[in-house]
Amino acid sequence: MQTHFGLMLVALVAAAAGWAVTPTSAEIARAHEWSAARFGGRKGATADPPFSFTYDGHPSAEFLKTWNVKRSERKLDSARTERVATYSDPATGLVVTCHAIEYRDFPTVEWTLRFKNTGATDTPILSDIRPLDTTFTGGEFKLHYHTGDNCTADSYAPHVEVMGPNAVKQVASAGGRPTTGGYPYFNVEMPAGGVIVVISWGGQWSAEFQRDGAKTLRVRAGQELTHFTLHPGEDVGSPLAVLQFYDGDWIRSQNIWRRWMIAHNLPRPGGKLPSPFRYGCDGDFFPGLMTNEEGEKQFINRFCEEGLTPDTWDVDAGWYPCDPRIGWPQVGTWAPEPKRYPNGLKAVSDHLHSKGIKLILWFEPERVFAGTWLARNHPEWIYGGAEGGLLKLGVLECRKWITDRVDNLITTQGVDIYRQDFNIAPLDYWRANDAEDRQGITEIRHVEAYYAFWDDLRRRHPNLLIDTCASGGRRNNLETLRRSVPILRSDYVSEPIGNQGHTYGLSMWVPFYGTGQYLTDAYKIRSCMAPIFGLGTDVRKEGNDWDLARQMVKEWRWLTGIMLGDFYPLTPYSLEKNAWIAWEFDLPEKGEGVALAFRRDDCAEESLVLRPQGLDPMATYLVEYKDTGKSEKMTGKRLADDGVTVTVPDRPGSTIVSYRRIR
Numbered sequence: 001m002q003t004h005f006g007l008m009l010v011a012l013v014a015a016a017a018g019w020a021v022t023p024t025s026a027e028i029a030r031a032h033e034w035s036a037a038r039f040g041g042r043k044g045a046t047a048d049p050p051f052s053f054t055y056d057g058h059p060s061a062e063f064l065k066t067w068n069v070k071r072s073e074r075k076l077d078s079a080r081t082e083r084v085a086t087y088s089d090p091a092t093g094l095v096v097t098c099h100a101i102e103y104r105d106f107p108t109v110e111w112t113l114r115f116k117n118t119g120a121t122d123t124p125i126l127s128d129i130r131p132l133d134t135t136f137t138g139g140e141f142k143l144h145y146h147t148g149d150n151c152t153a154d155s156y157a158p159h160v161e162v163m164g165p166n167a168v169k170q171v172a173s174a175g176g177r178p179t180t181g182g183y184p185y186f187n188v189e190m191p192a193g194g195v196i197v198v199i200s201w202g203g204q205w206s207a208e209f210q211r212d213g214a215k216t217l218r219v220r221a222g223q224e225l226t227h228f229t230l231h232p233g234e235d236v237g238s239p240l241a242v243l244q245f246y247d248g249d250w251i252r253s254q255n256i257w258r259r260w261m262i263a264h265n266l267p268r269p270g271g272k273l274p275s276p277f278r279y280g281c282d283g284d285f286f287p288g289l290m291t292n293e294e295g296e297k298q299f300i301n302r303f304c305e306e307g308l309t310p311d312t313w314d315v316d317a318g319w320y321p322c323d324p325r326i327g328w329p330q331v332g333t334w335a336p337e338p339k340r341y342p343n344g345l346k347a348v349s350d351h352l353h354s355k356g357i358k359l360i361l362w363f364e365p366e367r368v369f370a371g372t373w374l375a376r377n378h379p380e381w382i383y384g385g386a387e388g389g390l391l392k393l394g395v396l397e398c399r400k401w402i403t404d405r406v407d408n409l410i411t412t413q414g415v416d417i418y419r420q421d422f423n424i425a426p427l428d429y430w431r432a433n434d435a436e437d438r439q440g441i442t443e444i445r446h447v448e449a450y451y452a453f454w455d456d457l458r459r460r461h462p463n464l465l466i467d468t469c470a471s472g473g474r475r476n477n478l479e480t481l482r483r484s485v486p487i488l489r490s491d492y493v494s495e496p497i498g499n500q501g502h503t504y505g506l507s508m509w510v511p512f513y514g515t516g517q518y519l520t521d522a523y524k525i526r527s528c529m530a531p532i533f534g535l536g537t538d539v540r541k542e543g544n545d546w547d548l549a550r551q552m553v554k555e556w557r558w559l560t561g562i563m564l565g566d567f568y569p570l571t572p573y574s575l576e577k578n579a580w581i582a583w584e585f586d587l588p589e590k591g592e593g594v595a596l597a598f599r600r601d602d603c604a605e606e607s608l609v610l611r612p613q614g615l616d617p618m619a620t621y622l623v624e625y626k627d628t629g630k631s632e633k634m635t636g637k638r639l640a641d642d643g644v645t646v647t648v649p650d651r652p653g654s655t656i657v658s659y660r661r662i663r
Contacts, residue, residue, distance in 0.1 A: 021255045021614065023106050023256055024247065027107035027247055028104065031102060031106075031245045032104075038134075039083040039098060040083065041072065042071065042073060050111075050134035051098065051111075051241070052220070054125075055124060056124030057124075057125070067088055067089050068087070068088040068090060069085060070088075072084050079103055079104050079105050079263075080102070080104070082100065083101075084097065084100070086098075088118075094115065094126075095116045096113060096114070097114045099111060099114070103260070103264065106244065106256065106259075106263070106264070107245040109244075110241065110243075111131065112238055112241070113131050113237070114238070115236050116235035117235070119232060120232055122230065122231055126227075127227040127228075128226065130221060131238040131239050132197070132207075132219060132221040132222060136188060136195060136216070138190030140163075140190065140191055141190055141209075141211060142163065142189040142190075142250075143161045143187075143189075144158065144189060145171060145182075145187075146508075146509070147182075147183060147505075148473075148474070149471075149472055149476070149490045151471060152492055153492065153497060155472075155473065155490050155498070155502055155505075156183070156504075157575075158573050163211040163217060165212070166211060166212065167209075167211045168210050168211070169209040170208050170209075171186075172205065172207070172224060173203075175204075175425030175426070175427050175428075176204045176427030177422065177471075178200075178201055178203065178205060178474075180471075180474045182205075182207075183509075186207070187250055188217065189250045193245070193246050194245075194246055194250055194253065195244065195245050198243075200477045201222070201240070201477060201479075202447035203223065203430070203447045204427050206221065206222070207220065208221070221241065222238060223238065223239055223443065227437075228439055236441070244256065251613070254508045254509070258509075258567060261481075261509075261510070265482050266481075266485070266511075266512055267483060267484060269463050269465045274465055274512070275560075276531040277311035277312055278553065279310055279313065279487065279533075280299070280303055280308075280310035280312070280313050281313065281316055281516075282298075291319055292340035293341050293342065302539035306549065308535075308550065309355060310357060312357060312358040312359070312360050312417060313357050313358070315360065315362065317364070319361070320336065331367055331368065332375055332388070333374070334373070334409065335373075335409075345414070345415075349415065350414060358416035359416050360415075361413065361415045362421060363418065363421065365391060366393060367422070368388050368389060369388045371388075374391070378398070390429040390430075393450055399449045403453055403457065407461075410461055411461075416464075417464070418457060420466065420467065420468060420469060421470060422471065422474065423470070426443075454466055465485065466483055466484035467486070467487040468481070468485070469486070469487065472492065473506075485512050488516070489502055489510075489515050490515070493516055493517070494516075494517055494524070497527075497575055497600060498575065499517075500581050501581070504581060512564065515534070516534030516536060517536075518535075518536055519544060519545060519548065526555075526598070526654045529555075529556050529596075530563070535556075562586075565586050565587035565588075566587070566614050568583065569584075570610050570611065576600070577601045577602040578603050580599055582597035588615075588616070590661075592658070594657070595612055595656070597654065597655050597656075597657070598653075600652050603651060603652075606648060606651075608646055609644070610643050610657060611639070612640065612659065615636035615639055616661065617635065617636040620633055620636075620662055621633070621659040621662065622660055623658070
């Protein structure tokens with residue numbers, strides 16, 4: 001009896017301390033109950049579906065219950081169950097299918113819609129499609145949300161807003177790229193827990209959080225503009241909606257989300273999770289990114305000679321024919337430039353492979369520049385014609401051509417990682433192409449084709465890793481991250497304070513991402529350390545601090561063993577120069593973790609107390625101060641309550657504290 005009570009006490013203390021980040025059976029059961037009530041299965045549903053749309057001027061809530069409905073469910077695998085509800089309009093032949101998936105190891109439910117015209121004539125107008133339209137009851141609400149990537153210091157900045165009675169919060173992406181401006185990941189905190197709310201769409205989305213005067217919050221989200229008829233036989237899809245339910249602390253819920261991202265979303269080339277890796281690149285040191293075979297090999301060899309052999313090498317923009325007066329933006333001729341790469345890129349990949357290094361090759365297939373091969377030979381495939389613009393990826397013949405072309409280059413040039421950039425805001429092109437009764441269709445076709453393009457490449461190359469690079473981090477919606485990883489989380493690189501903020505904000509949602517830094521000093525390099533990390537310098541110049549580079553790479557290698565663990569902010573978020581900022585990565589299963597702290601340029605306080613989270617209060621930890629070599633033993637409770645004091649005499653400066661459970 002005493003033993004049983006002791007175990008219960010440990011569990012209660014652990015939950016209070018926040019180190020029990022495994023989803024509870026109660027949380028998972030609540031997600032399943034919510035899913036069953038709204039999507040049903042063979043037993044039907046008991047609540048209104050969590051989506052809405054307008055059809056022929058009438059809201060779906062008025063008529064959907066009168067349509068024919070069929071429901072089914074099936075077990076997809078050991079962790080997932082699919083629920084399908086199909087609604088059919090006997091009058092017009094419109095069929096709406098909701099595909100929902102509930103997870104048995106996480107308190108997570110997701111779903112998407114498809115609309116198909118099975119009739120012989122055009123449908124009435126479909127509009128205001130919101131795959132997510134539901135309410136939550138909780139009394140008080142705090143909305144946690146983030147800024148998207150705008151290539152600025154405040155990209156991924158976290159925000160919290162109290163949703164008092166009658167409050168309304170509207171968020172949207174900008175320009176058609178899904179993580180520009182707004183960020184489609186939200187956490188609705190309530191007094192006794194909450195729910196994570198995510199909308200995933202590869203184009204322009206919007207979301208609205210509306211509090212009534214009582215205890216209810218309504219959430220609506222989807223593609224921003226839909227107003228179209230469907231032709232006979234035509235069908236379209238919707239954004240993906242995801243809910244994750246939780247009890248207790250909202251930071252704990254973010255770590256459950258991180259674990260779900262790794263368990264069920266992170267791509268697995270060759271059936272394996274990708275490991276953290278370091279990349280190198282010489283492109284930034286050549287005017288206009290006009291790289292060449294000789295320069296690539298020179299840089300590669302020099303890094304290897306210094307004992308800094310990277311895991312991968314990025315041949316960045318500019319490897320194709322470019323007018324030197326224009327440079328790398330002149331995309332649309334997808335072949336190696338013969339003068340700068342007389343032996344093709346295969347000569348570079350062979351050189352890399354001989355040293356155990358993989359090749360990353362940069363592409364930007366969706367943007368076409370005037371005068372390039374595509375603009376000259378297929379202006380009908382371009383919104384903008386021969387003058388250049390956005391590729392009509394939604395045209396099947398066009399998508400087939402670009403898929404075959406990229407596939408051929410991957411095969412013949414020895415490409416290991418396919419990097420796709422997207423330096424164009426597509427929304428105006430999409431909307432200008434739509435008739436009054438077809439608004440949103442061009443966007444849908446492009447988004448669906450973009451996913452299909454990548455899926456085709458992955459089928460043809462099962463070991464291929466895809467890097468999503470849309471002006472940095474402008475396209476990191478969930479469905480993109482299921483197919484790719486963001487090697488460069490933002491084009492706002494190098495500046496340390498902004499990059500500290502990027503790590504702080506992005507780590508709450510995306511566990512596997514990258515950035516880079518030039519070989520400068522430890523403070524700046526640590527500010528950019530991530531699971532994927534690039535460290536570059538111009539090897540042609542004298543005075544490179546190769547000892548520092550080796551030290552930093554060794555430190556990064558050590559950190560990669562922990563950075564995919566749970567994440568905890570240890571200070572408030574700030575971009576001010578007079579502040580400290582610190583965070584922690586924790587592996588509770590291994591009983592180890594690390595805290596990184598940064599004292600900025602104008603910060604007067606040279607010491608900071610860090611209180612690590614996620615610890616077992618009854619365990620003993622060995623705490624090591626990496627920059628001083630000192631260590632001490634502390635209980636988890638003392639670490640969490642009293643914390644450890646770190647001192648950084650330099651402004652700016654940084655320090656690292658690690659801990660590991662010893663008993």
